[in-house]
Amino acid sequence: MKILSWAEEDRPREKLLLKGKSALSDAEHIAILLGSGTQSMTAVDVAKHILSSVDNDLNELARLNVKELQKFKGIGEAKAISIVSALELGRRRKNQESPKKVKITSSREVYETIKPELLDLQIEEFWILHLNRANQVMKKEKISLGGVAGTVVDPKVVFKTAIQNLSSAIVLIHNHPSGNIKPSKNDIDLTKKFVSCGQLLEIPVLDHIIFANDSFYSFADEGHI
Numbered sequence: 462m463k464i465l466s467w468a469e470e471d472r473p474r475e476k477l478l479l480k481g482k483s484a485l486s487d488a489e490h491i492a493i494l495l496g497s498g499t500q501s502m503t504a505v506d507v508a509k510h511i512l513s514s515v516d517n518d519l520n521e522l523a524r525l526n527v528k529e530l531q532k533f534k535g536i537g538e539a540k541a542i543s544i545v546s547a548l549e550l551g552r553r554r555k556n557q558e559s560p561k562k563v564k565i566t567s568s569r570e571v572y573e574t575i576k577p578e579l580l581d582l583q584i585e586e587f588w589i590l591h592l593n594r595a596n597q598v599m600k601k602e603k604i605s606l607g608g609v610a611g612t613v614v615d616p617k618v619v620f621k622t623a624i625q626n627l628s629s630a631i632v633l634i635h636n637h638p639s640g641n642i643k644p645s646k647n648d649i650d651l652t653k654k655f656v657s658c659g660q661l662l663e664i665p666v667l668d669h670i671i672f673a674n675d676s677f678y679s680f681a682d683e684g685h686i
Contacts, residue, residue: 473505487519488512494543499535507535511544523548562597565590568679571632571670574598579636579672587614587635591628592667600626614651616658623664631659633669642671642678652680 473489491508498504511533515521530541563574575588585607591600602622605614623631633655652669659666668681680686
């Protein structure tokens with residue numbers, strides 16, 4: 462039977478979309494790379510045949526070169542290159558160390574984390590830190606930029622990106638190019654609005670930092686959050 466005649470949830474590509482990548486077998490992942498089989502075998506059958514030749518060992522499969530893969534029925538140069546390339550990416554990922562995530566436990570750590578982005582700027586920018594459940598920084602994101610005296614930020618934009626990044630909590634940061642870290646009335650009102658929105662969405666705002674080159678102001682340290 463051709464793959465197109467299978468139930469939709471059993472076709473490799475559709476199965477990945479419906480159930481996620483972990484639901485697919487090794488043969489099904491390779492079949493996606495192949496794209497098609499032969500007149501007598503589906504792409505999954507071709508993939509199973511290749512895997513069987515190396516005792517279903519992906520490490521052994523990765524040792525095969527393009528010419529060796531082309532010996533299998535239904536595998537031309539383009540398909541062989543796709544398999545070799547995919548397995549090489551897997552090898553590189555395995556050898557690549559994941560960067561250590563910064564854990565936020567104080568306002569000082571927020572300041573040091575955002576310092577490379579805001580140091581010596583002549584205009585105001587508004588950033589957020591996306592944190593996971595362990596308060597580790599998943600991402601630093603610039604939300605808006607403005608002039609020397611202010612920038613406009615919309616809470617809807619901030620929490621939309623927080624939801625998209627599956628943030629467990631966020632930290633707000635904006636800079637004062639003047640070096641004056643005293644919060645304005647607008648800073649205070651905006652912080653209250655963000656805190657209220659975060660409580661409703663269960664994405665707490667842990668702090669709001671006003672950044673200057675040599676100092677900072679923390680709403681949390683000052684008891685305003």
